[in-house]
Amino acid sequence: RRSEKPNWDYHAEIQAFSHRVQENFSLELLKTAFVNPCYIESEEARRRQLGLDKDAVALQLQDNTGLAERGLRFARAYLAQCFEGAYPELPAKGIEALVNFLTSQELVSYVAQNLSIQDLTLCRDFPAPPDVLQRTFLAVIGALLESSGPERTGIFVRDFFIPQLIGKDLFEIWEVVNPMGLLVEELTKRNISAPEPRITRQLGVSTVLPVYFVGLYCDKKILAEGPGETLLAAEEEAARVALRKLYGYTENRRPWDYSKPKQGLAAEKAISSN
Amino acid sequence: RYVRQLQRLQLLFSPTAADARGARQFVEEAAQDFARQHPDVVLYVSPRSGPGPAPVLRAEYLNGTVREELIASKTSEEIVQLATKLANQSGLDIIRIRKPFHTDNPSIQGQWHPLTNKPSILTIQGPHLQPQ
Numbered sequence: 001r002r003s004e005k006p007n008w009d010y011h012a013e014i015q016a017f018s019h020r021v022q023e024n025f026s027l028e029l030l031k032t033a034f035v036n037p038c039y040i041e042s043e044e045a046r047r048r049q050l051g052l053d054k055d056a057v058a059l060q061l062q063d064n065t066g067l068a069e070r071g072l073r074f075a076r077a078y079l080a081q082c083f084e085g086a087y088p089e090l091p092a093k094g095i096e097a098l099v100n101f102l103t104s105q106e107l108v109s110y111v112a113q114n115l116s117i118q119d120l121t122l123c124r125d126f127p128a129p130p131d132v133l134q135r136t137f138l139a140v141i142g143a144l145l146e147s148s149g150p151e152r153t154g155i156f157v158r159d160f161f162i163p164q165l166i167g168k169d170l171f172e173i174w175e176v177v178n179p180m181g182l183l184v185e186e187l188t189k190r191n192i193s194a195p196e197p198r199i200t201r202q203l204g205v206s207t208v209l210p211v212y213f214v215g216l217y218c219d220k221k222i223l224a225e226g227p228g229e230t231l232l233a234a235e236e237e238a239a240r241v242a243l244r245k246l247y248g249y250t251e252n253r254r255p256w257d258y259s260k261p262k263q264g265l266a267a268e269k270a271i272s273s274n
Numbered sequence: 275r276y277v278r279q280l281q282r283l284q285l286l287f288s289p290t291a292a293d294a295r296g297a298r299q300f301v302e303e304a305a306q307d308f309a310r311q312h313p314d315v316v317l318y319v320s321p322r323s324g325p326g327p328a329p330v331l332r333a334e335y336l337n338g339t340v341r342e343e344l345i346a347s348k349t350s351e352e353i354v355q356l357a358t359k360l361a362n363q364s365g366l367d368i369i370r371i372r373k374p375f376h377t378d379n380p381s382i383q384g385q386w387h388p389l390t391n392k393p394s395i396l397t398i399q400g401p402h403l404q405p406q
Contacts, residue, residue, distance in 0.1 A: 116336050
């Protein structure tokens, strides 16, 4: 463990962490954010083993579960609001899938590892398991919320979570079982007639690897076109392409806007909706 | 936002050896300025007594790589330059980069495939195409 190797100053490391992330933290909140419940249990067990009297050397550390919950709620609300603003057509299930992906264990622990949180956490096992890292990172977000207010925390969440979506496709994150049914629902909501699939191009029909391009037409106007190996696969792919176009999540959409936010209303709405 | 990839710098040198003179001058004069200019790097100075191994500047990065640079018989300014160079690097391995360019979107209008410009079976209604 890095904290047990020579040359380690916890206070200096925490200060460096707050400078690295360019945020002002109150140091005590940050220190409580790094304390995990398993660390408190292991410390108490160790003290009991060493025979120390419990009242004499009481551990006065609070653990980070409260901060972690607050951080998680804020992060989810803020991200959901961001996506509702950016992709207004996306249904609630899609937004929920995106937010779940962004606050999932692997992603959060990957971000935490690359920000050296695994050195600063106090926990029982080494190397720190991903759920501990996730809890610690969310507790850091909670601590930032308490110290600097919702606006700066919103900018922090945006800067560290949204770049993880770059290069990812919508249906990699959101599992959709029946894209054709979903597409028919969406089109009925917008009062467009049902899509009619037609084969646009086909190659190598009688070989082992045929390629069919199926296009979906509404009132004889093209909606989307998708390739596939069999006719059914091509139709499903065309439905997925049509859904991507409708929700505005294509590959050639405008990239995310990272400019400074001018209004403070957005973050306050996130807090009031918790 | 920019996150500096250098986590900490450890300066290991011996207070008596002759080749650590630059390291000792760096610690006396320039170390505090360096630390103030880079508040997100933790600088540890650990003198080890007696004739030991050569003085070394060890840099640890956020992705775990540890890089050691010899600072024997270097002047204080050279050590400052070395430290800033390490501070601006990232922790990726220093290997030959095969090509100096990389894009995530290799094609803008869609990659060509053998069916791009062939007319299809059905007639497509568009602003310029006429039904055949």
